[in-house]
Amino acid sequence: MTHAQQLLETHPRGPAIEPGALVACIEACFDCAQSCTACADADLAEDDVATLIRCIRLCLDCGDVCIASGNILSRQTEFDPKLARPVVQACAQACRICAEECERHAAYHEHCRICAETCRHCEQACDEVLSLLAA
């Protein structure tokens, strides 16, 4: 249980978009950031680390973008969809590409299977927010 929803409800200004989708996306971004950090690290401990180089690199990228996206969506004051939109688009794309790579290793490494799911969940949460953000 995170406190994202409570904080959104007690913000002096209303959320810029539908709060359910927003909270889901904020939580998905931070969960995905943690998952990508953990999966890249688990890859480093595998015997076949040499086959996991692309997975490690993409997890590091995806984690970085998820932190930025999660922070920006956590801010409601003077929210600017022209800034938020490309950030959430970049986050959805990073999650998509990272998930595709993790899925290639999912049969052999459980952490890749879990991280792929987390990335797909975050990708969908970002897509939902994008559908609600003014173009």
Added chain:
Amino acid sequence: MTHAQQLLETHPRGPAIEPGALVACIEACFDCAQSCTACADADLAEDDVATLIRCIRLCLDCGDVCIASGNILSRQTEFDPKLARPVVQACAQACRICAEECERHAAYHEHCRICAETCRHCEQACDEVLSLLAA
């Protein structure tokens, strides 16, 4: 629900410390980072923002330290307690100082009350991890 526990359980190496305390601390760090970002932002939208400057500043600091601490605790490969210990100590201290300030505004601003609770929870989770980390 985050995926921190599942990722810890599927890591090829066992966790450096008791997994229950570790997962709790990882989740608390990311939740506190999000909470601090959201509280600093809610402060900016309050009419009495001029009285909340110290709260904003400490929330920004605490959020930065929580991300570093959450990431470092998420890594089990070649875990080095000599590096992790001062980071988690810094995180506990940032949470303590930020909580003290948020508590001063808790009666007037619900987001400060919630953020203070989140910081206290993270402070305790860090202290628990510190008690388990070899000195």
Added chain:
Amino acid sequence: MTHAQQLLETHPRGPAIEPGALVACIEACFDCAQSCTACADADLAEDDVATLIRCIRLCLDCGDVCIASGNILSRQTEFDPKLARPVVQACAQACRICAEECERHAAYHEHCRICAETCRHCEQACDEVLSLLAA
């Protein structure tokens, strides 16, 4: 003087794009991240903080995106332009919007004038990298 160029030259794989533009963009991203953190903080200490709320918020956003972009461009192994491109686009856009706001306060606050310049410099460095990245 940063070490970005030396590290790029000693990487076992060649850079994905023209190294001069890449180093300039990496350095601009980290400089802009620092500048945005410092400008948001200086705003908090100004007597007219209530007129600087949008500036603070955009500086925080821009700083977050610049760290993600600077980290991702610092990685040459398994570089994927499909992931990097939207991140650098988001960074250029964040720099543009943050610069526009800082410029509105540049006549009154020197830190806003400097931060606007840093954002414009980073925006241009990102645009240069985007022109070199395969579409």
Added chain:
Amino acid sequence: MTHAQQLLETHPRGPAIEPGALVACIEACFDCAQSCTACADADLAEDDVATLIRCIRLCLDCGDVCIASGNILSRQTEFDPKLARPVVQACAQACRICAEECERHAAYHEHCRICAETCRHCEQACDEVLSLLAA
């Protein structure tokens, strides 16, 4: 050339500590963060990646702490040495441990030699700031 010094000079409040040491430490933190990101990535592209696992992990940790430390030192408003001190101590320690590991690979990998130098430089800049911060 970064803009850290100009931003410090134009801040409405004076710096909490001697500005020369402070600017040097802020710049060292961001340079070290970039260097650690780049070195971890270069390690991933080496044929002997299996011997560089500890180097990668420590570079990732050190980069995370350096960003937190660089951001916190970039803020002068309501600066609290009780919060800053343990963060800068954690940063100095992370740089020390990461440098020791990079030095072990410096004869074989130029990026490790450069990253070790950057870490040592940041460690010293942090120690200088710590000597100036009230205990």
